Amino acid sequence: MSEVKVKIKDLSVIYDNGDGVRNIDLDIYESEILTLLGPSGCGKSTILRAIGGFNKLTGGEIIIDGEDISQLPPEKRPTSMVFQSYNLWPHMTVYENLAFGLKLRKISSKEIESEINKVLKLLKMEGFEDKYPAQLSGGQQQRIAIGRSVLLKPAVLLLDEPFSALDAKIRHQMREELKRIQSELNISVVFVTHDQEEAISISHRIVVMDKGKIAQVGTPTEIYEEPVNPYVASFIGEMNFIDEGDKFLAFRPEEVEIVTNDSGEYPATIEHIMLYGHYSQVLLRGRHNMIRAFVPKTNMVDIEEHMKVSFNVTKIREYEKEI
Numbered sequence: 371m372s373e374v375k376v377k378i379k380d381l382s383v384i385y386d387n388g389d390g391v392r393n394i395d396l397d398i399y400e401s402e403i404l405t406l407l408g409p410s411g412c413g414k415s416t417i418l419r420a421i422g423g424f425n426k427l428t429g430g431e432i433i434i435d436g437e438d439i440s441q442l443p444p445e446k447r448p449t450s451m452v453f454q455s456y457n458l459w460p461h462m463t464v465y466e467n468l469a470f471g472l473k474l475r476k477i478s479s480k481e482i483e484s485e486i487n488k489v490l491k492l493l494k495m496e497g498f499e500d501k502y503p504a505q506l507s508g509g510q511q512q513r514i515a516i517g518r519s520v521l522l523k524p525a526v527l528l529l530d531e532p533f534s535a536l537d538a539k540i541r542h543q544m545r546e547e548l549k550r551i552q553s554e555l556n557i558s559v560v561f562v563t564h565d566q567e568e569a570i571s572i573s574h575r576i577v578v579m580d581k582g583k584i585a586q587v588g589t590p591t592e593i594y595e596e597p598v599n600p601y602v603a604s605f606i607g608e609m610n611f612i613d614e615g616d617k618f619l620a621f622r623p624e625e626v627e628i629v630t631n632d633s634g635e636y637p638a639t640i641e642h643i644m645l646y647g648h649y650s651q652v653l654l655r656g657r658h659n660m661i662r663a664f665v666p667k668t669n670m671v672d673i674e675e676h677m678k679v680s681f682n683v684t685k686i687r688e689y690e691k692e693i
């Protein structure tokens with residue numbers, strides 16, 4: 371197990387109106403991408419800004435590399451933050467944007483130049499030095515913004531939905547890029563998103579948040595396979611639920627096996643079949659509700675709409691109902 375880089379202990383940040391986050395305990399490890407995931411308003415940015423020093427703590431502490439940094443202003447913390455947009459200074463060239471923070475640190479211009487060259491290489495953006503932000507695409511701007519942050523050699527890089535303003539294709543590329551940059555620099559990254567697919571594809575671990583609290587912390591596989599409650603189960607990926615009175619049974623569409631006779635555990639009727647290339651999505655009318663199944667193309671031959679079938683479930687999760 372890696373070293374703990376950031377220790378968040380009993381953190382609360384409560385705004386004047388009573389919103390915020392409460393009693394957050396969280397360890398962030400050396401060289402991991404940890405993602406804060408949850409719907410709008412659940413407190414992701416509040417935690418990130420607290421780590422970066424942009425939010426006053428109501429209670430608790432934040433320890434980085436063994437030092438309590440809770441009372442330090444942002445510029446004195448070993449952190450650097452990239453926001454969703456408006457990250458670069460528009461009147462400065464790429465080079466000037468990258469050099470700015472290093473100049474403040476009184477680093478010689480020769481060293482600045484060599485550091486910037488290294489980072490432009492890392493970002494695969496050599497040759498862009500003299501361009502202004504308006505002459506770059508959104509993805510290129512965010513890459514430079516990440517470069518400017520990593521040049522400061524922070525202990526922890528903080529990214530608040532940095533790709534959400536980009537279109538889908540560029541967003542996918544940027545995820546790959548970030549993973550590559552993170553592993554080359556071996557840096558700890560705290561990443562914020564409300565996009566579960568983004569979280570699963572990018573993270574070593576995910577923190578699922580629910581209304582200012584942590585619902586579950588785990589690897590993407592743990593969260594996907596063993597969600598701790600129906601909230602996490604329905605937020606990550608697709609999940610079917612069967613209401614059994616005092617409990618819910620939960621299973622994923624790929625865990626449904628359709629049987630073309632009545633020998634399966636649950637009776638159903640095929641309501642709708644939609645082809646998606648290598649698999650099909652099948653909607654089944656079950657006893658109580660609709661069930662979604664993903665069926666590989668090779669298993670599609672025997673079923674058609676309106677057919678009476680049954681199904682088995684290869685993996686089932688049970689959740690007691692809260693009273």
Ligand SMILES: Nc1ncnc2c1ncn2[C@@H]1O[C@H](COP(=O)(O)OP(=O)(O)OP(=O)(O)O)[C@@H](O)[C@H]1O
Nearest residue numbers: 385386389390409410411412413414415416417564
């Ligand atoms: N400066 C503020 N003053 C008062 N309330 C705030 C402030 N900032 C955030 N909040 C409230 O605190 C809660 C958490 O907000 P936060 O910005 O952390 O959510 P988020 O998870 O980042 O959401 P989003 O996905 O929309 O960015 C919300 O209810 C929000 O309205």
Ligand SMILES: [Mg+2]
Nearest residue numbers: 414415416530
């Ligand atoms: Mg936010």
